[in-house]
Amino acid sequence: MKNFLLHSNPPAPVPISPDVPIPTASPAAEKPTSTAKLATRIDALTKEYVLKSETVRALRGVSFDVPQGDYVAIMGPSGSGKSTLLNMLGCLDQPTSGSLMLGKDNISLMTDDQLADIRSRRIGFVFQSYNLIQQLTVVENIQVPLYYQGLLGPKEYARAVDLAERVGLADRLDHRPNQLSGGQQQRVAIARSLVNDPYFILADEPTGNLDSVTTDEILALFDQLNGEGRTIILVTHEDDVAERARRIIRLKDGMLHSDEPVSDEQRQSARELQAAAALAVKNKQGLS
Numbered sequence: 516m517k518n519f520l521l522h523s524n525p526p527a528p529v530p531i532s533p534d535v536p537i538p539t540a541s542p543a544a545e546k547p548t549s550t551a552k553l554a555t556r557i558d559a560l561t562k563e564y565v566l567k568s569e570t571v572r573a574l575r576g577v578s579f580d581v582p583q584g585d586y587v588a589i590m591g592p593s594g595s596g597k598s599t600l601l602n603m604l605g606c607l608d609q610p611t612s613g614s615l616m617l618g619k620d621n622i623s624l625m626t627d628d629q630l631a632d633i634r635s636r637r638i639g640f641v642f643q644s645y646n647l648i649q650q651l652t653v654v655e656n657i658q659v660p661l662y663y664q665g666l667l668g669p670k671e672y673a674r675a676v677d678l679a680e681r682v683g684l685a686d687r688l689d690h691r692p693n694q695l696s697g698g699q700q701q702r703v704a705i706a707r708s709l710v711n712d713p714y715f716i717l718a719d720e721p722t723g724n725l726d727s728v729t730t731d732e733i734l735a736l737f738d739q740l741n742g743e744g745r746t747i748i749l750v751t752h753e754d755d756v757a758e759r760a761r762r763i764i765r766l767k768d769g770m771l772h773s774d775e776p777v778s779d780e781q782r783q784s785a786r787e788l789q790a791a792a793a794l795a796v797k798n799k800q801g802l803s
């Protein structure tokens with residue numbers, strides 16, 4: 516996926532619709548309903564890649580809503596369209612037809628500049644490989660999305676420190692990425708994803724590089740953030756990671772194959788299984 520953080524200059528802000536209010540703790544986080552405000556609405560979304568010899572229909576009419584406060588895992592076999600969908604949710608690409616609404620904005624109708632602006636201001640990206648800037652400290656990395664809006668005052672610094680503390684990095688504020696563990700680096704990435712009060716956190720295999728202990732910690736952090744009302748959309752190949760979400764959407768051959776809620780029992784059981792796996796690893800490390 517493109518690394519939008521590595522532009523050399525901050526892009527000039529371009530007008531988009533007024534921001535919709537971003538929720539903090541709300542009942543919608545417990546049980547999203549059809550009347551809840553939407554983080555995004557996807558309607559009959561298609562994406563075709565036109566090659567010399569053929570046209571690849573990567574998405575073939577996908578529709579679903581994500582209410583604010585929801586926690587959605589997107590799954591599917593290789594080639595089913597997950598990355599294509601993620602690229603559109605992250606405003607990195609536009610559909611061939613159909614619509615993808617972010618608040619009041621239809622990304623299909625946006626210019627490249629508007630897409631770049633909404634991407635840096637209203638989407639919180641978390642990648643498998645963290646995508647931190649090695650020369651910057653924890654607090655500076657968290658501030659990067661604000662830098663692209665020309666916002667680097669004391670208020671923004673305080674916000675970045677507050678987020679670092681909230682993800683458990685209070686004692687690592689001035690560390691650089693190479694002085695942090697993988698899990699700590701992912702915490703920085705999660706704090707960075709929150710700095711703009713995004714429509715949602717878009718996480719691409721966020722625990723793919725992490726061991727079971729750290730995976731458990733990062734998923735517990737997602738649980739906590741979702742409990743506070745944050746909307747999370749993540750792509751994963753792991754069933755036990757997906758079962759920590761509130762809902763699993765499966766793609767197959769570019770189409771929506773299923774869209775099922777995860778019961779509280781399943782979520783609890785996934786939590787217990789992962790905690791047990793993490794404990795087993797900790798015990799083994801203690802013995803070795």
Ligand SMILES: Nc1ncnc2c1ncn2[C@@H]1O[C@H](COP(=O)(O)OP(=O)(O)OP(=O)(O)O)[C@@H](O)[C@H]1O
Nearest residue numbers: 564571572573591592593594595596597598599600
């Ligand atoms: N830029 C592109 N040009 C042409 N075809 C593409 C392009 N990107 C993806 N595709 C095709 O679109 C289909 C969906 O690809 P996509 O990467 O979205 O699948 P995926 O579910 O993310 O797969 P994986 O789990 O292997 O990453 C595949 O057939 C793929 O070959």
